[in-house]
Amino acid sequence: MSEATAPPLRVFLVDDHAMFRTGVRAELAGQVPGGQGEDGAAAVGIEVVGEASTVADAIRQIVALTPDVVLLDVHLPEGGGRAVLEAVRAELGTGGPVRFLALSVSDAAEDVIGLIRAGARGYVTKSISATELAAAIRRVADGDAVFSPRLAGFVLDAFAARPDAPVADPELDQLTTREREVLRLLARGYAYKEIAKELYISIKTVETHVSNVLRKLQMSNRYELSRWAADRRLI
C-alpha cells in the first residue's frame, strides 16, 4: 500500500443521476486520508476531481484530466458506460493510466460481463457502502480487480465445467482450482483478507488470483461469454 503522505487518488464520476453523483461525492469526501486500509496500512485519500452526466462530456473531461479511477455507470443515454470506456481507451491507449470501475443498479449478467470485457477492472452494485466503495477504488487504482459477490457467481457459472463445452484455449477458457476457490469465497461474502486467512495465502496472492480471473474473463472466448458479449453487441 502507499505511504500516508502519498497524494490522494483522483476519482472521476460518470453517472446520469445527479443525486447519485452528489451522494457518492459526499461519501468519498468523508473517507479521510490516513484511515485504515483493509490490510491495516494507512490508506490513501480519495479526491473527486470531476463528474459528468453524458457520454460526450465524460470522454472530454476524462481525457483532459486523466484521473486515476473512473466510476462508470453501466447505463447512460447514448451508448452507455461502454461508449465512454472505448472512446477513452482509444484516445489514451488500452494500457493508459485511467482505470475503470463499473457501477450499476442492474444485476443483469450481460450488462456486467459486457463492461468488464470492454476493459473495466471491476464491478460493484450501487448499494455498496461508502467504505467498501473506497476500498474498491483503492484496489482498482492499484491495478487489481474488484469482484462483487454477484460477479463472482456469474464467472463461476460461465466457467462451469460442462462436458459439452469445447475448450479452445485451456489457458484462457478454464479456471484453476485455486481461482475457483477464491471466487467461491468471494461469492460467499468473504473479504480479501478473510479469503487469505481461509486459504492460508497472502492478500497479494488473492489479488493475483482475482486479476488472473479478470484477464480470463476479458480474453476467453468461451461460449457463455461470447454469447453475453454478442447480446451486448460487443463483437
Added chain:
Amino acid sequence: MWLVRRTGCGWYAGPDAAGTPDRRSAIDTVVDDRRGGGWPGGSLGPRPPAEPARLQRRQDGRLAAGVAAGIAAHLAVPVVPVRVGFVVLLGFNGLGALLYAVFWAVLPVAPETRGAPRGRMVTLLPYAALAVGVLVFRGLAGGDQPATAALGWLFALIAVGAGIIWHQAGGGDQRRRAADPAAAGPPATPWLGAVLTETGRRAYLLRFVAGGVLIVVGTIGLAAVYAPVGGATVAAVVNGLLFALLALAGVGLVAAPVLWRIFGALREEREARIREQERAEFAAMVHDQVLHTLALIQRNVAAGSVAHRLARGQERTLRNWLYTSTGAPNERLAAALEQIAGEVEDAYGITVEVVVVGDAGTGEPVDALVAAAREALVNAARHAGVPTVSLYAEVEPELVSVFVRDRGVGFDPQAVDASRHGVRGSIIGRMERHGGRAEIVSAPGEGTEVRLSLPLTADRKDGSG
C-alpha cells in the same frame, strides 16, 4: 412509440408496375424485419458528408430508383446530363435500361437519403419524350441487326422485371413514412403497421405479377430468338404459354393456403417481437429511474428502518419482475432460495445478498435444504446484529452446497451448544435426516457461517426424488 423507428434494409422505387406508388406493401415490411431491420442505431441520423460522395443510390429527389442522382452526386455533375445519358443509351438495344437495372440491383441506398420523398413525376415527361425521340431516330436510321437489337431489349426486360421483384423485399417502411403525412413526423404506432399489412398485400401481388410477366416475356423471347424449337410458330409459342400458365395456376391454387398461413405466422411473429421490444425498452426505463431511486433511498436511510425495508422490498419485487426467469419457487432451487431470502429481508429488515451458481429441481431433500437455509438466515438476522447477510448456493453434478454467512457478533459454538436446540434441530438435524451435512463455523467477533451440503443422486437432479 420507439418501436417503428426501424431502418428499412431495402427500398422501393422505380417502375411501379401496380401504379400505386403511395400504397405501402405489407409483406415488404415483414421481410424487412426478418432481414434485421433492427434499431436505427444512428443510421437514420445525418452522417458527415464523405468526400467524394460514395457511389450510392440517392432517394431524395429520385424519379425512378435514384440511380442517376447517385451517379451525379458521385461524379459531382448535375443530374440532368446523367439522366439524358441513360435515355440516349436506351436507343442502343435497350442498353440504357439494362445498365440502369444493373446499377439498381448493386448500389446500396445512401443512408441519409433513405425514405426521402420522390421527386415530382412530371419531371419524367421530358425524359420519356426524349426516349421516344431517340427510339424513333434509331428506327429511322436503320439501327443494328434485328436479332441483336431484340437481344438487348429482351435482356433489359428481364433485368427490369427481376429488379421489380427483388426490390419488393424492402422499403415498405420508408414508403409508408414518405407517403403517410401522419407517419412522416413521429413514427407511426405499431398497431397501425399491423392494420396496413392487410391492405398492402394486393399491391405486392400486382407488382410481383408484373415483374414476373416481364421476366417470362423476356425469357420466352430469348428462347424464340436463339433456340427456335423446330418449326416453332407463333401459335405453338402461344399454346406453350397457355399450358405453362395453366400449370402455374394449378400450383398457385395448391400453394395459396400454405402461403397464406406463412404470411399469417410471419405477421404474428412480428407482432410478438414488437411487444417483446416494447417490454425490454420499458424495463430499461423503469430499471434506470426507479431502481436508482430505490438504491438512493437505501443508501441514505438507516439500515433496518422501515424506509430501508420498504425500498429493499420494492427493489426486489421489481427486479424479479424485470429480470428473473429462474422458474417457480416450488420447482427450482434458485427461485426457492430467492424467495426465502426475500421473506427474511421483509421480516427482519436486513439485506440478503443471494448468489446462486447452477440450478436444480426441487424435491424432498432439496426442500429440506432450503428450509435449513431459511433457518440459518433467520438466525443471522436475529442474532448477528449486521444489516447484510450473504447467501451462496452452488449446484455441482453430485452436490448442492449452501453457505449462509454474516460478519456479525458470532458466538462460541462449544459454549452455547446446549441452549441452541433450535439450531440443532432445525438445521443440523434436518440436514442429517435427509442425508446431508450441516456445519456451523463461528467465533465471537468473527461472524458466523452455516455450511450446508446435500449429495445429489441422479434421480434427484431433475427434481423427481
